[in-house]
Amino acid sequence: MLSIQNLTLSTRQPILQNLSHQFQLGQLYLITAVNGSGKTTFFRALVNLTPIDQGTVTFDEQPFTQQKQRVFYYESSNWFDPNMAGMDYLKLVKQLWQSQVNIAEEIRYWQMTDYIKLPIKKYSLGMKQKLLIAMYIISDASYLFMDEISNGxxxxxxxxxxxxxxxxxxxKCILxxxxxRNEIAPIADQILELKNQTMAVLPA
Ligand SMILES: Nc1ncnc2c1ncn2[C@@H]1O[C@H](COP(=O)(O)OP(=O)(O)OP(=O)(O)O)[C@@H](O)[C@H]1O
Structure with missing residues (x-):
C-alpha cells in the first residue's frame, strides 16, 4: 500500500495541503485536474524528485529509498536521450528492476519491431509513447505512476x-x-480530482 500522510507540497504555488490518502495494490486510480494544478509535481514528490514541505509517503510502510525497485516512474517521453535506441531503454529497465518480463513479447505487442533498434530521434510521438509504456510493463514494478501515458x-x-x-x-497499484477522463474511467477503481490543494474522490 502507498500511504500518504498529511502531505503538504508546493512549487511556486501551493499544490497540496495536508493530504492523507491510501492507494492499494490491486487498484487503478485515475487522477484528473486542470492544467498546472500539480499532477506531475505530485508524482515527483512520491519518488523524491521534488522535496515535500511536510508529511510522509511510504510504500508498504517503508520510505521510497528502501522500495525503489518496486516503483516505476518515468516522467515523460521528452526525457529520452535522442541518440539512444528504444532497445537500450528496455534492456536498462529490465536489468535495473531485475524483471522477468520478456522484452521480445512486449516489442511484438506494441508493434515496435521495425524501429526499436533505431535512435529515438527517429521516432514519432506515438512511437516514443509506446516505448514508454513498454518500459513500465517491463519494469514489472508494483507501483506504476503514469503521467498522461495515452498521449499521442x-x-x-x-x-x-x-x-x-x-x-x-x-x-499492481497504478496511479x-x-x-x-471518460476513456480511463471505465477501468478505474477510484477517480480523484486534484483541486483546491486536495484530492477529492469523485463518483466512479
Ligand atoms: N520546477 C519547478 N519550479 C517552479 N515551479 C514549478 C516547477 N515545476 C512545476 N512548477 C509549477 O507547479 C505547478 C504545477 O505544475 P505541474 O507540472 O505539476 O502541473 P500538472 O497538473 O502536471 O499540469 P499539466 O496538466 O499541464 O501537465 C505549475 O504552476 C507549475 O508552473
Missing part, C-alpha cells in the same frame, strides 16, 4: 493500453493522470 497514441494503441492496464492493475 492512435485508437488501436489506446485500446491495447486500456486492456493491459486492466490486466496489470489486478496485482494514472489523464485529461481524457
Amino acid at each position: 497514441l492512435d485508437d488501436n494503441s489506446r485500446q491495447k493500453l486500456l486492456d493491459r492496464l486492466q490486466t496489470l492493475s489486478v496485482a 494514472l493522470t489523464s485529461h481524457y
Whole structure:
C-alpha cells in the first residue's frame, strides 16, 4: 500500500495541503485536474524528485529509498536521450528492476519491431509513447505512476493500453493522470480530482 500522510507540497504555488490518502495494490486510480494544478509535481514528490514541505509517503510502510525497485516512474517521453535506441531503454529497465518480463513479447505487442533498434530521434510521438509504456510493463514494478501515458497514441494503441492496464492493475497499484477522463474511467477503481490543494474522490 502507498500511504500518504498529511502531505503538504508546493512549487511556486501551493499544490497540496495536508493530504492523507491510501492507494492499494490491486487498484487503478485515475487522477484528473486542470492544467498546472500539480499532477506531475505530485508524482515527483512520491519518488523524491521534488522535496515535500511536510508529511510522509511510504510504500508498504517503508520510505521510497528502501522500495525503489518496486516503483516505476518515468516522467515523460521528452526525457529520452535522442541518440539512444528504444532497445537500450528496455534492456536498462529490465536489468535495473531485475524483471522477468520478456522484452521480445512486449516489442511484438506494441508493434515496435521495425524501429526499436533505431535512435529515438527517429521516432514519432506515438512511437516514443509506446516505448514508454513498454518500459513500465517491463519494469514489472508494483507501483506504476503514469503521467498522461495515452498521449499521442492512435485508437488501436489506446485500446491495447486500456486492456493491459486492466490486466496489470489486478496485482499492481497504478496511479494514472489523464485529461481524457471518460476513456480511463471505465477501468478505474477510484477517480480523484486534484483541486483546491486536495484530492477529492469523485463518483466512479
Ligand atoms: N520546477 C519547478 N519550479 C517552479 N515551479 C514549478 C516547477 N515545476 C512545476 N512548477 C509549477 O507547479 C505547478 C504545477 O505544475 P505541474 O507540472 O505539476 O502541473 P500538472 O497538473 O502536471 O499540469 P499539466 O496538466 O499541464 O501537465 C505549475 O504552476 C507549475 O508552473
